[in-house]
Amino acid sequence: MAEIRLDNVGVRIPVFGANSKMLKSVLVGFFRSREQRESTSTVVVDALTDVNLTFSDGDRVGLIGANGAGKSTFLRVLADVYYPTSGIFEKVGDTRCLFGLNSGLEMEGSGWDNIKYQARRIGVPKSRLDEVAEEVADFSELGKALDLPVRTYSQGMQVRLSFGVMTSIPADILLIDEVIGVGDASFMEKARQRMLKFTDQAKILVLASHSPDIIASFCNRQIGFEHGRVVSDVRTADTPSEL
Amino acid sequence: MFEWKRASAVIQRAAATSDVTWMIASNGIKYRYKRSVLGPFWITISQAIYILALAVVFGGLFKMRDVDFIPFLTIGILLWAAATACMQESSTTILHRGGELKDGANNCVSLVLEVVFRNLIVFLHHIVVFVCVAIYYKVHPNVLGLLMLIPASAIFIINVFWISGILSLLIPRFRDLEPLVFSLIQIGFFVTPIMWHPSLLKEKEYLIHYNPCFHLLAIIRDPLLGEAYPFVSFGIVSIMAILGMAAYYFVLSRTVTRLPYWV
Numbered sequence: 342m343a344e345i346r347l348d349n350v351g352v353r354i355p356v357f358g359a360n361s362k363m364l365k366s367v368l369v370g371f372f373r374s375r376e377q378r379e380s381t382s383t384v385v386v387d388a389l390t391d392v393n394l395t396f397s398d399g400d401r402v403g404l405i406g407a408n409g410a411g412k413s414t415f416l417r418v419l420a421d422v423y424y425p426t427s428g429i430f431e432k433v434g435d436t437r438c439l440f441g442l443n444s445g446l447e448m449e450g451s452g453w454d455n456i457k458y459q460a461r462r463i464g465v466p467k468s469r470l471d472e473v474a475e476e477v478a479d480f481s482e483l484g485k486a487l488d489l490p491v492r493t494y495s496q497g498m499q500v501r502l503s504f505g506v507m508t509s510i511p512a513d514i515l516l517i518d519e520v521i522g523v524g525d526a527s528f529m530e531k532a533r534q535r536m537l538k539f540t541d542q543a544k545i546l547v548l549a550s551h552s553p554d555i556i557a558s559f560c561n562r563q564i565g566f567e568h569g570r571v572v573s574d575v576r577t578a579d580t581p582s583e584l
Numbered sequence: 585m586f587e588w589k590r591a592s593a594v595i596q597r598a599a600a601t602s603d604v605t606w607m608i609a610s611n612g613i614k615y616r617y618k619r620s621v622l623g624p625f626w627i628t629i630s631q632a633i634y635i636l637a638l639a640v641v642f643g644g645l646f647k648m649r650d651v652d653f654i655p656f657l658t659i660g661i662l663l664w665a666a667a668t669a670c671m672q673e674s675s676t677t678i679l680h681r682g683g684e685l686k687d688g689a690n691n692c693v694s695l696v697l698e699v700v701f702r703n704l705i706v707f708l709h710h711i712v713v714f715v716c717v718a719i720y721y722k723v724h725p726n727v728l729g730l731l732m733l734i735p736a737s738a739i740f741i742i743n744v745f746w747i748s749g750i751l752s753l754l755i756p757r758f759r760d761l762e763p764l765v766f767s768l769i770q771i772g773f774f775v776t777p778i779m780w781h782p783s784l785l786k787e788k789e790y791l792i793h794y795n796p797c798f799h800l801l802a803i804i805r806d807p808l809l810g811e812a813y814p815f816v817s818f819g820i821v822s823i824m825a826i827l828g829m830a831a832y833y834f835v836l837s838r839t840v841t842r843l844p845y846w847v
Binding site: 354355357362363364365367417420421422423424438440441444445447449450454457458461462464467490 | 587590600601603604607608611612615616618683684685686687688689690757758759760761764841842844845846
C-alpha cells in the first residue's frame with residue numbers, strides 16, 4: 342500500500358547572497374548590531390505554501406501550472422529531496438523519481454554501463470542485473486547505440502534509457518518531472534503502456550507536465566499550482582483516453 | 585535541528601550502493617584515460633619526476649643519505665598527495681554535482697565515497713614508484729608491519745573519508761572555507777615530516793607528536809621502511825577515526841535536509 346499525506350506543507354528556500362555564503366560574514370555577524378545583520382540577511386523564497394493533499398493507491402496525478410508555480414518543488418518534497426520547512430509530510434512506500442534528463446547518468450559511460458549503475462541504485466539485485474538490463478535495452482529500442490557513451494545521446498534517447506530503468510522493477514510511488522515530454526510519439530505510447538502496467542501493480546504516479554495531452558493520457562487526477570499554492574484539484578476519467 | 589533519521593537513511597543508501605560507487609569510480613578512470621596507452625600511469629610518471637626533483641634538492645639541503653631519505657620521501661609524498669586530493673576534490677564535489685542531489689539521483693555520502701574510491705585506485709597505480717624505490721634501495725619492511733598494513737590502511741582511509749565528508753558538507757554553505765582549506769593543506773605539507781626527517785628537529789622532535797598528520801602517515805610509512813611499528817600512532821589515529829566519524833554523522837544530521845537548498 343502506498344500513501345502520501347501533506348498537511349499545510351510549506352517550503353521556504355533561503356537564497357544566500359554572495360556575502361552571506363561566507364563564514365567570515367557569519368563570524369563578523371556576532372559583533373554587529375541586529376539592524377546591521379538584518380540588512381545583509383538572506384532572501385527567503387516561499388516555494389510552496391499551505392499544501393494540503395492526500396494521494397492513495399491508484400492515483401495517477403498530473404501537476405499543471407506555469408513555470409515557477411511550484412510543481413518541481415512539490416515533486417522534490419515527495420521525493421524527500423526538499424524537506425518541508427513547515428507542516429506535516431507523511432509517506433508510505435518506496436519512491437522512484439525521474440527529474441533531470443541526465444542526472445545520475447555518467448556521460449562518458451556507455452548505455453549498458455549506465456543501465457547497470459541506475460538499476461543497482463534503485464535496488465535491482467546483482468543476480469538479476471543482466472536480465473533487467475536486457476529488458477530495459479529492449480524497451481529503449483536503442484540497439485547498437487547502447488555501446489556508445491551516453492554523451493552522444495539525444496535527449497530523447499536519454500529519456501528512453503532513464504525511464505526504462507526507473508520502471509524496470511516495481512515501486513510504490515513514481516515521480517516524474519517534465520522530462521518525459523522529450524520522447525517521440527512512438528515512445529510516448531510505449532511509455533504510457535509501461536506506466537499503466539507499472540501503476541497497475543499499484544500505487545501512485547505523480548507527473549508534472551506542460552502538455553495537456555500527456556496529462557490527459559497518463560493521469561486520472563489533475564492538480565493545478567499557482568505561485569506555490571494548490572489552486573485546483575480535479576478527478577478526471579479513470580481510464581485514460583487513447584492518445 | 586538534528587535529522588538523525590535522515591542522516592542514517594543517507595548513510596544506509598550510500599552503503600547499499602557502495603558497489604555502484606566503486607564501479608563508477610573505477611570506470612571513471614578508464615573513461616578518462618581511454619585514448620592513452622599508459623592510462624593513469626601518466627600521472628604516476630609525473631609523480632615520480634616530482635619526487636625525484638624534491639629528492640635531489642632536499643636530500644642535498646638536509647645532507648641526508650639517499651638510502652635513508654628517498655624511500656621515506658617517496659611514500660610520504662604519495663600518501664599525502666592521495667589524502668589531500670580526496671579533501672580538495674570533496675570540497676567541490678557537492679557544489680559541482682548538486683544537480684544529482686536535487687534530482688534525487690545520488691546522495692551526498694556516495695559523492696564523497698566516489699572521490700575517495702577514485703583516489704584510492706589512482707594511489708594503487710602510483711605505489712609502483714615506491715615499489716621501484718624500495719627495491720632499488722633494498723628497503724626491508726618488517727613482517728608485523730606488513731600485516732598491520734591492512735588495518736592501518738583501513739584506518740587511514742576512514743580518516744581521509746570523514747575529513748573529506750565534513751568538508752563536502754560545510755563548503756556549499758561557507759564558500760570561503762575552500763581557500764582556507766587549501767592553505768591549511770599547504771601549511772600541513774611543510775609542518776609535517778614528509779620532505780624532512782623528524783630527526784632533523786633534534787631536541788624539538790617531540791613537537792611533531794602534536795601533529796595528527798604525522799601519526800596518520802606513520803602508521804603506514806614506518807613499517808614499510810622497516811622501522812618499529814608505531815603502536816602509539818596507531819592508537820591515536822584509531823581514536824581519531826572514531827571521533828571523526830561521529831563528527832561526520834553529527835554534521836550530516838545538521839546539514840542533510842538543507843544541502844539541496846545550498847547548491
